[in-house]
């Protein structure tokens with residue numbers, strides 16, 4: 001590949017993506033960030049509790065907690081054209097506060113956490129950590145949900161000095177999940193455990209007793225960066241999988257008067273198995289499809305005909321080859337950074353790709369003039385999975401698993417290529433156009 005400096009449009013795309021990720025520290029913030037873009041582009045809200053009336057080329061979205069479905073209805077009946085759905089997940093692995101998080105020990109106020117999904121725990125040490133989540137508040141009219149994002153450093157997980165952990169570089173940093181992940185919040189003497197709730201209340205300008213419950217996540221405060229001599233890489237937390245959410249959203253915003261109904265599907269809880277009302281194994285996607293079908297007067301066999309003609313594109317990040325660890329990769333399927341999105345295969349159906357769905361994706365890549373790569377995990381290593389096989393099985397849709405290559409998946413600071421998500425967006429533009 002020849003480029004003297006990374007393409008300016010790709011840099012613009014990367015900056016926009018990093019800003020999106022920085023304003024989306026939790027699944028609920030990610031949904032809010034996406035909804036803001038959708039509303040600016042004329043998408044209007046639908047609610048699962050209300051009845052829907054849909055017109056051809058209508059632009060709508062539906063929120064269920066940290067999950068979101070946004071769609072543009074086609075000019076033709078889905079029974080004749082099928083749906084095109086591109087999906088990704090809004091959650092990232094990390095640490096979440098326990099309900100009684102605050103506890104005093106030896107003059108320090110600390111916060112207890114649970115591990116969410118499979119983060120590289122060592123990457124949480126010695127970082128300037130903030131907090132973000134949602135708080136359920138008592139108000140005059142009942143209970144109100146409010147998002148909170150404390151983007152300045154307020155908590156910390158100090159590493160153990162090497163003088164007390166002499167073989168840390170040979171053995172790696174091992175952290176006990178119960179005893180060694182407590183975050184330091186404050187060192188003031190004579191603090192009480194109520195101080196944490198008071199702190200959150202002051203951030204929200206409410207009374208501590210009005211806070212009924214909260215979901216609070218630990219997040220890096222460092223903003224994303226573009227790095228490399230030619231500005232060829234990005235670094236930030238949550239590239240997995242907000243980079244994919246961003247690509248799908250950008251492609252969806254460009255959809256104009258399509259023939260087919262096109263849908264962006266964004267799920268929570270992928271990192272913990274997807275088995276929830278907001279996860280890809282839950283009813284959200286099939287409920288929304290059923291509602292769209294009914295509102296477009298598709299019943300019985302016609303609704304099933306629509307599904308049978310449909311395609312699902314599962315977008316999640318892929319593992320780029322890291323030359324410091326060559327033995328970790330399948331030698332014939334090394335993914336290079338900035339060499340195009342990857343199509344992911346797994347014989348045990350951890351990825352849902354088959355030759356049919358792969359060929360369709362390759363065709364879109366060719367039409368968009370975008371290079372692509374093919375990925376298979378080492379046969380002697382357990383392969384991760386995605387929402388692809390789950391949605392594919394539940395909806396009975398042919399599915400391709402794809403995504404941009406990245407380094408350090410599930411680190412607090414992941415890296416990817418500037419070009420790959422930009423290219424992926426071009427392919428999704430093509431796919432959602434009604435190919």
Ligand SMILES: [Zn+2]
Pocket residue numbers: 089240241270316317
């Ligand atoms: Zn992922």
